[in-house]
Amino acid sequence: MKELKLIKVLSSQTPQKETRKIIQGENLDVLDLLAKDYTDKVKCIYIDPPYNNGENYTHYDDSVHEEWIVEIKKRLRKLKPLLTPDGSIWISIDDSEVHYLKVAADEIFDRNNFVTTIIWQQRTTRENRKMFSNNHEYILVYAKNKPLFAKSINKLKGNGEQIARYKNPDNDKRGPWQSVSLNVQAGHAVKSQFYELVSPKGKKHNPPKGRCWVYNKEKMNDLIKDGRIWFGLEGNGVPRLKKFLSESELKITPDTLWLGSDVGTNKEAKKHLIKLFPDKEVFDTPKPERLLKRIFDIATNENDLILDAYVGAGSTIAVAHKMKRQYIGIDKGEHIIDYVVERQRLVLKGKSLGILERESDKNEGFEFYKLNNL
Secondary structure, eight states, X not given: OOOOOEEEEEEOSOOTTOOEEEEESOHXXXXXXXXXXXXXXXXXXEEOOOOOSSEEOSSOXXXXXXXXXXHXXXXXXXXXXXXXXXEEEEEEEOTTTHHHHHHHHHHHHOGGGEEEEEEEEOOOSOOTTSSSOOOEEEEEEEESSHHHHHHHOOOEEOOHHHHTTOBOTTOOTTOOEEEEESEEEOTTOOGGXXXXXXXXXXXXXXXXXXXXXSSOHHHXXXXXXXXXXXXXXXXXXXXXXXXXXXXXXXXXXXXXXXXXXXXXXXXXXXXXXXXXXXXXXXXXXXOOHHHHHHHHHHHXXXXXXXXXXXXXXXXXXXXXXXXXXXXXXXXXXXXXXXXXIHHHHHHHHTOXXXXXXXXXXXXXXXXXXXXXXX
């Protein structure tokens, strides 16, 4: 039997110590080859496998077959060892197989390492020709080690809704602020947290029953002198702490309902591809760049390694490159040359549309490999 190996076809100024690879080949075979150098090295895996929903797409045959779940499990078993100890895998799927896939992934990653299910609004228009207008898909999220992933996960930047909560009714020179409670449950309180607080206008305040002040009396008085305690417009209200926008990072915990208006839709992604490749027949259901950016904002940091074993239209590695992540993208069809490699060349030229448009620098590039059995 001929030994499998990767043959470098193209190299474009890739820094020696960085991984930016596009690989054409059967992903099962390629993953075996990657195991030698990339075990415990990949921070985030995103895969968008064929959904087994009985439909035929332009570049994939997604016909129903009994082997679908068996084939997916084979790949998940090879993907898991590549993850860093605090790494995670994100799997796109629809209604047809989500429950079967959840059981299979529980078996391979351990049920305790299941993180969550994201519901993504992949279309915003109504489909009136069916019994239900199915407007969402799912993303199953698993960690290699959930406690370690919990420590490494990133919160998201606050949006306009969060910023709008900051006001400045007293014209504080430090700018807009919002107020938060100054009392907490008294279960673990110390004696110094129980006292009567007198406002500058003489109103006396005590914490509610079963609760205590956050700070001791000395600290509270210092905050009052610094104008950081709000007693209402009349000066007699229940004291609250002022948190200034200028001093806040405005980070929010990711939720599990991702609207198309926030992370894009299939339609948005398809329009993007048509602009990139006006003379080619594009993918029917590509993933939008904003969706991938949301995933990588949560699960990775700059220079982390991202892997996609079903690279499809190339959204994953295009976004990874723009976000200054390392990446490996794998797929077996000829579209990897016609679309993915060409799309990445456009990324290097700063002409790829989508998110984070920027000119490439002298250290940007990627490598393209083919498996030698093709």
